[in-house]
Amino acid sequence: MHINPYIFILPRSPDQIVWDYKNHKQFELNLEYSIRLAHLIDNPEKFDDSNIIDTQFLSAGILATSTKETIEWGWDELSKIFHIGTKNIPCEYIPQDINEWSRHYLGHCIDVLATPAPEDRRTERPTSERIDLPHPSCLPESALATTLTGRKTCRTFTGKMVSLEEVGTLLYLSLGYLRERENDVDETIVEGLGARRSSPSGGGLNACEGFLHVQNVCGLEPGLYAYHPTDHALSFVNPLPDSPLGQLLCGQHFINNLPVGLFITARFDKLWWKYEHSRAYRMAYVEAGHISQTFQLVATALGLSTWLTGALADDQVESLLGIEESSEQPLFFVGCGQSDGQVMCTELKALLNSRGSQQ
Numbered sequence: 001m002h003i004n005p006y007i008f009i010l011p012r013s014p015d016q017i018v019w020d021y022k023n024h025k026q027f028e029l030n031l032e033y034s035i036r037l038a039h040l041i042d043n044p045e046k047f048d049d050s051n052i053i054d055t056q057f058l059s060a061g062i063l064a065t066s067t068k069e070t071i072e073w074g075w076d077e078l079s080k081i082f083h084i085g086t087k088n089i090p091c092e093y094i095p096q097d098i099n100e101w102s103r104h105y106l107g108h109c110i111d112v113l114a115t116p117a118p119e120d121r122r123t124e125r126p127t128s129e130r131i132d133l134p135h136p137s138c139l140p141e142s143a144l145a146t147t148l149t150g151r152k153t154c155r156t157f158t159g160k161m162v163s164l165e166e167v168g169t170l171l172y173l174s175l176g177y178l179r180e181r182e183n184d185v186d187e188t189i190v191e192g193l194g195a196r197r198s199s200p201s202g203g204g205l206n207a208c209e210g211f212l213h214v215q216n217v218c219g220l221e222p223g224l225y226a227y228h229p230t231d232h233a234l235s236f237v238n239p240l241p242d243s244p245l246g247q248l249l250c251g252q253h254f255i256n257n258l259p260v261g262l263f264i265t266a267r268f269d270k271l272w273w274k275y276e277h278s279r280a281y282r283m284a285y286v287e288a289g290h291i292s293q294t295f296q297l298v299a300t301a302l303g304l305s306t307w308l309t310g311a312l313a314d315d316q317v318e319s320l321l322g323i324e325e326s327s328e329q330p331l332f333f334v335g336c337g338q339s340d341g342q343v344m345c346t347e348l349k350a351l352l353n354s355r356g357s358q359q
């Protein structure tokens, strides 16, 4: 007999909470059950199938008859608990098409709005106590300012083909190792850590990587591709799955015809290699956020509209990217294409209009 390797125990007097963080289950154990579990942790071979507590532990998955395969993690327990504990969160309901998504999303918004809004920030002050800052009287005529003000999340894409030049520009400027920075390497930088991107990177490790999701790019077969930042090149990983893109992104079907997207992953083993503490786990997400924003700004500058999400069907995405059970994990998705600039899909708008006309 074995103890499930994905549990931790939280004391909450008078009980102990046994938390199976992989399967998102929690059990409250009273003293009798806690003592019995302590004995079994000490020696799982003491399992006794005539003991009702032992059999309950087994059926609850706290005990297992075989050793469960543990993920190659490369980091400490706290980061593992958080990351795996927030993965594959069971969705009560995954919409199967755009109309279902619209109804479900609208219902959710109505429920949220029916609850009181969070209170003002503690630092909120009346207008009379605020110091007004000057508004920029005229924005500098730089492309950057225009790009920054032009970025917007859109949710209706035409599906129109994106060119390979656009994809090359997007990847080089958001994830590529910049040739322009090659001669600007300080002698204090350790060999092997000299590569630089347009986005800052925790410890200069470039722990984030990218996989391109191609549906309609000129010159590329549809599929998933790994991006290689040193060579500024792609390699084919997998064909597209049969299910639409929205299914991989927790039912957000309005995005099904997005021509191109980027899954941003993080190499946890690389971060842990330099920073042996859980706090560095936060940096993986911060870095992914920088890359995502840069991708969106480059896309906007190219005249493309953008969309982004952290709602991933983790296991499915990992398999598609060929990184299942590894210390490289997908964190975020950002994509772009031609759009009519709508913030919401037609189906949701129609639903809202029909509700409006009923009232």
Ligand SMILES: Cc1cc2nc3c(=O)[nH]c(=O)nc-3n(C[C@H](O)[C@H](O)[C@H](O)COP(=O)(O)O)c2cc1C
Pocket (backbone or CB within 6 Å): 151, 152, 153, 154, 155, 252, 308, 309, 310, 311
């Ligand atoms: C971390 C993060 C996660 C997001 N996830 C989603 C998502 O799952 N689906 C979606 O349609 N938009 C998502 N968005 C986009 C936000 O809804 C959008 O940024 C927000 O409404 C503000 O609009 P704007 O981007 O046009 O300024 C996400 C944005 C961020 C920063």
